[in-house]
Amino acid sequence: xxxxxxxxxxxFSGATMAKRxxxxxxxxxxxxxxxxxxxxxxxxxxxxxLTYKYGDDAPILNEIFKLKDQGDRDLCLRYDLTxxxxxxxxxxxxxxxxxxxxxxxxxxxxxxxxxxxxREFIQCDFDMVGSKKIDCEIEVLSILFRAFDxxxxxxxxxxxxxxxxxxxxxxxxxxxxxxxKFVSIIDKVKKxxxxxxxxxxxxxxFDKNKVDELIQKLNFKTNKEKFGFLTKILTDDENIKLNEFxxxxxAFGDKNLVFNLGLARGFNYxxxxxxxxxxxxxxxxxxxxxxxxxxxxxxxxxxxxxxFPAVGGSFGLEPIMVLIEKLDDQIVxxxxxFIIPINNYIKSLEIAEQFRDSGINTGIDLTGRxxxxxxxxxxxxxxxxxxxxxxxxxxxxxxxxxxxxxxEEREVSIKQAIKILK
Amino acid sequence: xxxxxxxxxxxFSGATMAKRxxxxxxxxxxxxxxxxxxxxxxxxxxxxxLTYKYGDDAPILNEIFKLKDQGDRDLCLRYDLTxxxxxxxxxxxxxxxxxxxxxxxxxxxxxxxxxxxxREFIQCDFDMVGSKKIDCEIEVLSILFRAFDxxxxxxxxxxxxxxxxxxxxxxxxxxxxxxxKFVSIIDKVKKxxxxxxxxxxxxxxFDKNKVDELIQKLNFKTNKEKFGFLTKILTDDENIKLNEFxxxxxAFGDKNLVFNLGLARGFNYxxxxxxxxxxxxxxxxxxxxxxxxxxxxxxxxxxxxxxFPAVGGSFGLEPIMVLIEKLDDQIVxxxxxFIIPINNYIKSLEIAEQFRDSGINTGIDLTGRxxxxxxxxxxxxxxxxxxxxxxxxxxxxxxxxxxxxxxEEREVSIKQAIKILK
Numbered sequence: 001x002x003x004x005x006x007x008x009x010x011x012f013s014g015a016t017m018a019k020r021x022x023x024x025x026x027x028x029x030x031x032x033x034x035x036x037x038x039x040x041x042x043x044x045x046x047x048x049x050l051t052y053k054y055g056d057d058a059p060i061l062n063e064i065f066k067l068k069d070q071g072d073r074d075l076c077l078r079y080d081l082t083x084x085x086x087x088x089x090x091x092x093x094x095x096x097x098x099x100x101x102x103x104x105x106x107x108x109x110x111x112x113x114x115x116x117x118x119r120e121f122i123q124c125d126f127d128m129v130g131s132k133k134i135d136c137e138i139e140v141l142s143i144l145f146r147a148f149d150x151x152x153x154x155x156x157x158x159x160x161x162x163x164x165x166x167x168x169x170x171x172x173x174x175x176x177x178x179x180x181k182f183v184s185i186i187d188k189v190k191k192x193x194x195x196x197x198x199x200x201x202x203x204x205x206f207d208k209n210k211v212d213e214l215i216q217k218l219n220f221k222t223n224k225e226k227f228g229f230l231t232k233i234l235t236d237d238e239n240i241k242l243n244e245f246x247x248x249x250x251a252f253g254d255k256n257l258v259f260n261l262g263l264a265r266g267f268n269y270x271x272x273x274x275x276x277x278x279x280x281x282x283x284x285x286x287x288x289x290x291x292x293x294x295x296x297x298x299x300x301x302x303x304x305x306x307x308f309p310a311v312g313g314s315f316g317l318e319p320i321m322v323l324i325e326k327l328d329d330q331i332v333x334x335x336x337x338f339i340i341p342i343n344n345y346i347k348s349l350e351i352a353e354q355f356r357d358s359g360i361n362t363g364i365d366l367t368g369r370x371x372x373x374x375x376x377x378x379x380x381x382x383x384x385x386x387x388x389x390x391x392x393x394x395x396x397x398x399x400x401x402x403x404x405x406x407x408e409e410r411e412v413s414i415k416q417a418i419k420i421l422k
Numbered sequence: 423x424x425x426x427x428x429x430x431x432x433x434f435s436g437a438t439m440a441k442r443x444x445x446x447x448x449x450x451x452x453x454x455x456x457x458x459x460x461x462x463x464x465x466x467x468x469x470x471x472l473t474y475k476y477g478d479d480a481p482i483l484n485e486i487f488k489l490k491d492q493g494d495r496d497l498c499l500r501y502d503l504t505x506x507x508x509x510x511x512x513x514x515x516x517x518x519x520x521x522x523x524x525x526x527x528x529x530x531x532x533x534x535x536x537x538x539x540x541r542e543f544i545q546c547d548f549d550m551v552g553s554k555k556i557d558c559e560i561e562v563l564s565i566l567f568r569a570f571d572x573x574x575x576x577x578x579x580x581x582x583x584x585x586x587x588x589x590x591x592x593x594x595x596x597x598x599x600x601x602x603k604f605v606s607i608i609d610k611v612k613k614x615x616x617x618x619x620x621x622x623x624x625x626x627x628f629d630k631n632k633v634d635e636l637i638q639k640l641n642f643k644t645n646k647e648k649f650g651f652l653t654k655i656l657t658d659d660e661n662i663k664l665n666e667f668x669x670x671x672x673a674f675g676d677k678n679l680v681f682n683l684g685l686a687r688g689f690n691y692x693x694x695x696x697x698x699x700x701x702x703x704x705x706x707x708x709x710x711x712x713x714x715x716x717x718x719x720x721x722x723x724x725x726x727x728x729x730f731p732a733v734g735g736s737f738g739l740e741p742i743m744v745l746i747e748k749l750d751d752q753i754v755x756x757x758x759x760f761i762i763p764i765n766n767y768i769k770s771l772e773i774a775e776q777f778r779d780s781g782i783n784t785g786i787d788l789t790g791r792x793x794x795x796x797x798x799x800x801x802x803x804x805x806x807x808x809x810x811x812x813x814x815x816x817x818x819x820x821x822x823x824x825x826x827x828x829x830e831e832r833e834v835s836i837k838q839a840i841k842i843l844k
Contacts, residue, residue: 001470003512003724006497009464011510013523017460032756033778035785035803038439042431042542043465043528044487044499048423065466067489067499069532069541075428077466077489088433090425096802098788101435106465110491119491120464131789135767139788142775251768302425334454345557346673353564356455363457366520366561367553380518381457 008119015382018334019324020317023151024104024124027315030147031102031126034139039101041084043108047074050083053301063109077108081125082312083301089129090302097130116286116318127312129298134244136311137273137293138251144277144289144313145255153323154280155288156256160263161245161273162292163238164230168217168261171233172210182206183264186218218262223249226261245273256280271295275313284322289315336421338378339364340371342390351389351414360421379404385421430541437804440756441746442739445573446526446546449737452569453524453548456561461523463506465530469496472505475723485531499530503547504719504734511551512724519552538708538740549734551720556666558733559695559715560673566699566711566735567677575745576702577710578678582685583667583695584714585660586652590639590683593655594632604628605686608640640684645671648683667695678702693717697735706744711737758843760800761786762793764812773811773836782843801826807843 005011012020028038047066054061065077078084081103089095104124113119126143128136141157148155165186166179174182185200194215201211220226230242249257265274274292278285291313298308337355339362341348348364355362363383365374371388378386386402393399400409401417412420427433434442450460469488476483487499500506503525511517526546535541548565550558563579570577587608588601596604607622616637623633642648652664671679687696696714700707713735720730759777761784763770770786777784785805787796793810800808808824815821822831823839834842 001474002468003471003509004468005509005513006464006466006468007491007493007495009466011464011513012462013510013514014459017462020462021460032783033781035757035760035783035805037436037756038443040434040439040442042428042433044428044431044530044542046424046426046428049425052423062492065489065491067487069429069487070484071429073429087425087427088435091427091433092435096799100785108466120466128788133767133788133790135771135786135788135790138768138771139786142771146775146778247768251771334459335457338457345555345560346669349557349560349564349673353568356568359455361454361457363522364557364561366550366555366557368555368557377518383457 006119008113010118010120016325020321023317023320023324024122026150027124027147028102028104030143030150033146034100034126034143036100036102036126036128039085039088039103040105041078041081041088041103043078043106044075045078045084045087047076049087050076050078053083053297063111065108065110079109080107081105081123082127082297085125085127086298086301086308089298089308093306098128098136099130100126100128102126122317124315124317125312126314127310129308129310131311132295132309134248134273138248140291140311140313141248141252141257141275144275144291145252147315148277148288151320151324152327153288153320155277156258156280157275157277158258158260158263159248159273159275160260160265161241162264162270163241163272164234164245164261165264167230167233167235167238168214172214172217174206174210178206180268186262186264220261223259226259241272248273265290265292269294269297272311279319279323283326284319286319287316288319288323289313333382333384334361335363335381335383336361337363337385337387337417338374338381338383340374340378340386340388341365342371342388343368344389344391344394347394348389351387354414355418355421358418358422360418385417387417428541430535432540432542438747442743445739445742445746446544448572449546449569450524450526452565452572455568456522456565458522458524458548458550461507461510461525462527463500463503463510463525465500465528466497467500467506467509469498471509472498472500475505475719485533487530487532500527501531502529503527503545504549505723507547507549508720508723508730511720511730515728520550520558521552522548522550524548544739546737546739547734548736549732551730551732553733554717554731556670556695560670562713562733562735563670563674563679563697566697566713567674569737570699570710573742573746574749575710575742577699578680578702579697579699580680580682580685581670581695581697582682582687583663584686584692585663585694586656586667586683587686589652589655589657589660590636594636594639596628596632600628602690608684608686642683645681648681663694670695687712687714691716691719694733701741701745705748706741708741709738710741710745711735755804755806756783757785757803757805758783759785759807759809759839760796760803760805762796762800762808762810763787764793764810765790766811766813766816769816770811773809776836777840777843780840780844782840807839809839 064079067075069075106120107123108120110119169179169182198211202208234242263274270292272293276287277289278287293311295309298310337360339348339352352362352364384404386404387399397413398411401412402409486501489497491497528542529545530542532541591601591604620633624630656664685696692714694715698709699711700709715733717731720732759782761770761774774784774786806826808826809821819835820833823834824831
């Protein structure tokens, strides 16, 4: 037998795990600051429920892990947190609206494994249901700015409204049935050069003049130009959305919020503003978070009996972790004190318990091995301080508190040591 | 389509979820106090790895959820946290020992669903590998006592050593091959009367005199009687274990630690001391936590190339939650302040952000609905305070801070309100 993980899955341990957890805890505390409550849904779901809104040929179906229970029921592993969220809303229609929830959990996709793409990964979502007002998008953006500020990552957020992009495409004379293909090419603009972009569009059979015009519009430099152009091509109802959009941009006047008319992000899913968060230092090119308004998805999923306007965001744990790993000052050492008893474990344990009573994370030797080996261990586990406890120390109540970084030793009582370590 | 959860799985939301998370966070903080680090292993594992140590007819195999990936690999969902932990140890043989880890995660068993038995449930384990000393068991018990003290549940811990029970059974003349059957009957003593117990043993073909003698020994009242009897029947090596066991009992002299010679707990798995935690109020009869020493399991799993002595414990999240739900004072309300803007969302949002800057969990109306409806909402979401913000409030910087429990209103500035709510 080959002792190994299932393909595309990873173990997380030690400092890496501690940092992941610190990030998750931090995000959760931000969600709570904005009154989002936690929702935990199962990892296994009924196959019919999870795939209800898809045709039999939807690409996601190929990536769903399927399984059966003893009753021969068709089940699967969830592939995102949004569909289980929709199921939950549908099963709990008496929930007070707006319902605001966050969820951090593992999801599964049986796709190709490559760098940055695993089969088990964590999604970290926050969404609200129950209001169509732009106030919701403003809250979601506030959460994104606050969270990255707390993490210590300098970001910019690109924002668009899918209504504007659709209007632009219409304006360029692209027929409705070509919109999805067209958008998937626009989505690549970031990755390919403008020349390649033009070539691809023309190769796909789009008219060169129309393509050139589109590229020109996508490259408006100022918001004023964009607004001026959009005002002319939007319908009256769409112009109301444009005014709301301006209000939103104004609300974040001093932040790095950039109106990008080419941002497409899940065009078939979103119905209003969409946004993506990028690392300003350009260390990571993929987005760190994203989201938008999806007013139709939950309702469609629930047979359209009722409207469920929704807005939300999702943090990309993995790219954020890559950046955090580079920020050394973000590492919080959780191991504080290591106690080495010399043949007096029970008495040393009583002392260890006093440190723990004061909330100080304290380890103690459990092997009875010698001081040198224990020092090595304490060092490798990054304990900040060590105390060796022998008979002399116990009878005099004087202990040498060794700082493992500087090597400095201070003779202290337990009370004093607790004060220093707290 | 029937909108429903997969059989045997549950959604957790609202106050229930908040309390579950508080319990988990609390347990994690205790594990860290004792220098345990977090390990997160995948929920999907290779089938051959997870079932390696079982024969083809092991009962657990019937309860494993199986699945395949696109490469037709046989996979399964983990059914506990110990086997993945063993795999991790085997794949990381350079880990510094002792390695102490905790893990809180979902596990899956495709068994019968009944009250208190679901197919997806959370295990909450802490284990250490790398020392045979009784110091480890003492640490594990310290963790259990501290954790339940923090939770606010009055417990007693029953403890035994499987070596003593085996010696007792041997002494009663039960042949080795009958030990498992015998132990599974002893395990029932708690649930059935002594008379039933005797009847069942005799029916199973055990000699009545031997059974009577066993029952007499199991009913020794004092530790002195137990020790006196055991000293006589144990081998020299086993008597060393008995002396260590006495040391352990002495270390917890003032705690509710009870030596129960009949405690069997996973006889084939444990190799030394075993323990189970019970609710002193008897509200819940099943154990709240348990654990013990398993010196052979990891090594066997890894082809016995190296010794991996291990001790650990496991918290039963569900029975503990049942008790917590009864302790009303344990409920921590996470929603602090709800702000109702009257046609001034952006300005009210700036104020909300000031509260959030001070760490106060703050909600704000996102629907634009009237004050009455918003008051209902704030009440149903258990916000402690509400502020309604109109033009007068903004121009005068005087706000009415309404205490939602007492109904009392205080006129304050934002600075004062932050001080009050912090």
